Amino acid sequence: MAVEAPETQDINGKQEKTSALPAPEEKHDYVRTMFDAIAPRYDLLNSVLSARLHHHWRRVAVNQAALSPGDAALDVCSGTGDLAFELARRVGKTGSVVGSDFSAPMLHLAEKKRQSASSRDTVRFTLADTMVLPFPDHTFDAVTVGFGIRNVSDIPKGLREMVRVLRPGGRAVILEFSQPQNPVFALLYRWYSFTLLPFFGGLVSGRRSAYEYLPSSVAAFHSRQEISTMLNDAGIQDVQIRELAFGAVVVHSGTKPESAGNGKRA
Numbered sequence: 001m002a003v004e005a006p007e008t009q010d011i012n013g014k015q016e017k018t019s020a021l022p023a024p025e026e027k028h029d030y031v032r033t034m035f036d037a038i039a040p041r042y043d044l045l046n047s048v049l050s051a052r053l054h055h056h057w058r059r060v061a062v063n064q065a066a067l068s069p070g071d072a073a074l075d076v077c078s079g080t081g082d083l084a085f086e087l088a089r090r091v092g093k094t095g096s097v098v099g100s101d102f103s104a105p106m107l108h109l110a111e112k113k114r115q116s117a118s119s120r121d122t123v124r125f126t127l128a129d130t131m132v133l134p135f136p137d138h139t140f141d142a143v144t145v146g147f148g149i150r151n152v153s154d155i156p157k158g159l160r161e162m163v164r165v166l167r168p169g170g171r172a173v174i175l176e177f178s179q180p181q182n183p184v185f186a187l188l189y190r191w192y193s194f195t196l197l198p199f200f201g202g203l204v205s206g207r208r209s210a211y212e213y214l215p216s217s218v219a220a221f222h223s224r225q226e227i228s229t230m231l232n233d234a235g236i237q238d239v240q241i242r243e244l245a246f247g248a249v250v251v252h253s254g255t256k257p258e259s260a261g262n263g264k265r266a
């Protein structure tokens with residue numbers, strides 16, 4: 001039997017609207033169905049709703065991956081592939097990038113972009129659940145996730161998988177929405193994300209519920225400190241936090257210790 005999500009929930013001391021969130025046991029299928037449905041309008045809405053700032057945020061995140069030409073990188077929850085293409089610019093023609101996602105329609109669009117990209121021979125996309133990655137241990141020099149980890153139904157499990165396939169000494173990077181700390185900006189952001197974003201997102205995508213899920217899932221998401229602790233628990237050290245867009249976007253990054261394996265790719 002489906003469990004009704006509560007209309008509101010106490011999140012960081014405030015009653016936030018959470019009726020747009022699925023029950024935990026339904027999240028996996030709910031999220032996949034939602035992204036399957038909004039895929040055709042995803043890139044357009046990303047650019048419009050972020051005023052194209054998402055390109056800058058991705059570049060900042062990829063900087064944290066500290067990649068060199070010839071390296072191998074994985075971008076999980078890769079969607080339409082923008083972060084994977086940014087990684088490809090850093091590893092160059094001698095490197096390799098895999099983008100993985102569980103939504104075939106999102107990956108289909110990524111694949112279409114790949115075919116006309118200058119990095120088409122560097123990047124490949126594969127259908128995979130972030131909680132069960134089809135790669136051997138210690139495979140990649142960096143593993144990234146952009147606006148995806150919040151959507152994974154078991155976040156610690158997803159992080160453990162990301163770290164498992166990362167080589168010792170490699171970098172893990174999470175780019176994600178967050179709650180701005182400045183009270184004035186936080187107020188403006190709430191209005192934007194709970195009013196304008198669902199209205200406009202709904203109008204363009206025809207799926208208002210997806211753009212109600214977005215602010216609700218950000219409001220219900222873990223704090224920066226909790227994400228840092230989860231990364232530590234998954235085996236990542238020296239976690240650093242970088243704020244963007246007045247704290248509405250945050251990059252967490254850290255390193256898998258050399259002592260976590262033999263240092264060689266499997």
Ligand SMILES: C[S@@+](CC[C@H](N)C(=O)[O-])C[C@H]1O[C@@H](n2cnc3c(N)ncnc32)[C@H](O)[C@@H]1O
Nearest residue numbers: 035077078079101102103129130146148151152
């Ligand atoms: C908001 S989109 C982000 C896409 C892309 N990373 C970007 O930066 O634009 C979230 C993506 O996570 C994917 N996703 C969510 N949970 C997943 C899981 N368990 N395994 C694989 N992909 C997942 C969705 O299919 C969707 O494409």
